[in-house]
Amino acid sequence: xxxxxxxxxxxxxxxxxxxxxxxxxxxxxxxxxxxxxxxxxxxxxxxxxxxxxxxxxxxxxxxxxxxxxxxxxxxxxxxxxxxxxxxxxxxxxxxxxxxxxxxxxxxxxxxxxxxxxxxxxxxxxxxxxxxxxxxxxxxxxxxxxxxxxxxxxxxxxxxxxxxxxxxxxxxxxxxxxxxxxxxxxxxxxxxxxxxxxxxxxxxxxxxxxxxxxxxxxxxxxxxxxxxxxxxxxxxxxxxxxxxxxxxxxxxxxxxxxxxxxxxxxxxxxxxxxxxxxxxxxxxxxxxxxxxxxxxxxxxxxxxxxxxxxxxxxxxxxxxxxxxxxxxxxxxxxxxxxxxxxxxxxxxxxxxx
Numbered sequence: 369x370x371x372x373x374x375x376x377x378x379x380x381x382x383x384x385x386x387x388x389x390x391x392x393x394x395x396x397x398x399x400x401x402x403x404x405x406x407x408x409x410x411x412x413x414x415x416x417x418x419x420x421x422x423x424x425x426x427x428x429x430x431x432x433x434x435x436x437x438x439x440x441x442x443x444x445x446x447x448x449x450x451x452x453x454x455x456x457x458x459x460x461x462x463x464x465x466x467x468x469x470x471x472x473x474x475x476x477x478x479x480x481x482x483x484x485x486x487x488x489x490x491x492x493x494x495x496x497x498x499x500x501x502x503x504x505x506x507x508x509x510x511x512x513x514x515x516x517x518x519x520x521x522x523x524x525x526x527x528x529x530x531x532x533x534x535x536x537x538x539x540x541x542x543x544x545x546x547x548x549x550x551x552x553x554x555x556x557x558x559x560x561x562x563x564x565x566x567x568x569x570x571x572x573x574x575x576x577x578x579x580x581x582x583x584x585x586x587x588x589x590x591x592x593x594x595x596x597x598x599x600x601x602x603x604x605x606x607x608x609x610x611x612x613x614x615x616x617x618x619x620x621x622x623x624x625x626x627x628x629x630x631x632x633x634x635x636x637x638x639x640x641x642x643x644x645x646x647x648x649x650x651x652x653x654x655x656x657x658x659x660x661x662x663x664x665x666x667x668x669x670x671x672x673x674x675x676x677x678x679x680x681x682x683x684x685x686x687x688x689x690x691x692x693x694x695x696x697x698x699x700x701x702x703x704x705x706x707x708x709x710x711x712x713x714x715x716x717x718x719x720x
Contacts, residue, residue: 380442385449392428392453400457402687408460409551415521420461424482429463432579433470438480443645444582448637451586456594458694460552462487462518464583471576472526472533473567487522488580489513489558490573490702491529502560504531509560517701519556520545526567527560528576533568536560550697552690578644578655581702585637585662588698592630592662592669595691599626599673606678613676622676626669633665653715659708663699670695 380388399419408416423429431447433439440446447467454463462485469486470479478484491502491513502511509527519525525541527534542559600623603614613619640658643651670692674681681688699705 380446385446388446389449389453391426392450395422395426396453396457396459400459402690405458405460405552405690413521414460414551414554415462416460420482420485423461423463429466429482430470430480432467433480434474437470437474439470439474444579444641445638445645447579448582448586448641451583452590452593452634452637455587455590455694458552458591458690462521464580464587465518465522467583468576468580469524469526471579472528472572473535475567476524476535478523484523485518485521486524486526486535487516487519487558488576489516489519489525489527490577491527492531502527502529504529504534504564507563507566509534509536509562509564511560513558513560515546515555516558517553517555519543519558520554525558527564528568528570528573530570532566532570533573534564535567536562536564540564548697550693552694553697553701577702578651581655581659582637582641582644584698584701585633585640585658588662588666588695589630589633589637591691591694591698592633592666595666595669595673595688596623596626596630598688599623599669599676602677619676622672626672629665629669633662636661650715650719653712653719656708656712656715659703660705660712663695664705666695667692667699 399422404416404419408414408419420429427440428450430439431442431450432444433441435441451463454461465487466479466482466485468488469476472488473486476484476486479486489502502509502513513527516525520543523538525536525538527536540562542561544557544559546555546557548555600614603619603623604612606613614623636658640651640654643654648654670688674688674692677686677688680686
């Protein structure tokens with residue numbers, strides 16, 4: 369690996385994956401500090417083109433894009449590892465949308481080098497949030513997709529559902545940015561009122577769904593891990609009654625519970641990624657498990673971590689609340705925990 373982190377045709381072994389993670393971690397430590405995150409989230413677009421170009425130059429944005437389309441052609445395993453690092457720093461960039469687009473429409477120009485950003489609107493049975501009403505009549509779309517991540521900065525809006533996959537140029541839709549609880553993940557309503565280009569028959573929607581859920585699970589696992597690290601460090605440094613608060617039994621018990629949550633989230637996300645990469649017969653259950661377990665774990669670690677910090681974590685200046693905001697938004701992004709628990713049970717029944 370030289371100036372480009374991953375190249376088309378690369379095959380990564382365990383050592384290469386360690387190098388991949390280390391390179392991404394160093395880039396984000398330099399270009400995505402807490403100050404950078406706050407600057408980006410306070411900007412009008414919530415997006416930093418320079419940071420996006422730096423990620424693209426290293427090949428991060430084209431990890432799962434097929435080699436034939438100029439991508440690295442890597443698997444869900446590498447994507448999940450990268451997303452753990454992204455989640456740890458609350459990366460405000462459209463990596464999840466790009467990963468989904470790489471599976472839905474690898475032929476789309478500009479995905480490989482990051483020069484084109486795609487936002488994904490799921491419809492029909494694939495709209496796991498139950499919002500929006502997009503209608504398809506031949507090659508025309510009408511209606512509105514709600515809460516579409518990254519739509520305000522996208523060059524192309526992709527609609528994926530039961531009737532196929534369509535691409536619409538940004539200029540041919542009306543995008544209305546929405547007020548959000550988590551300013552590091554912008555969302556918008558997208559109103560369709562014109563022609564669209566059919567780019568797929570929908571056969572790839574399930575695969576794209578799995579990639580999106582694994583990317584999100586990796587982000588959540590990474591965020592939970594970092595929030596736990598911050599909390600343990602604070603419990604070691606903060607003293608009351610002449611002792612570090614981490615020596616108090618109640619804090620020890622809470623920290624142990626959060627360690628279990630964090631490690632379980634990492635295990636669930638990585639196992640789902642492995643099973644999808646291998647095409648396992650039990651991958652549907654693994655992905656559904658990661659979808660609710662990682663979201664729940666991140667919310668709990670962030671919420672209880674704030675409690676363990678005490679009053680300082682409630683201030684705007686402290687980063688803890690930023691992790692809780694990301695945790696809450698991610699837990700609803702592609703369907704809530706109840707939805708994926710139901711999907712998990714159905715997958716287990718299908719395996720029996």
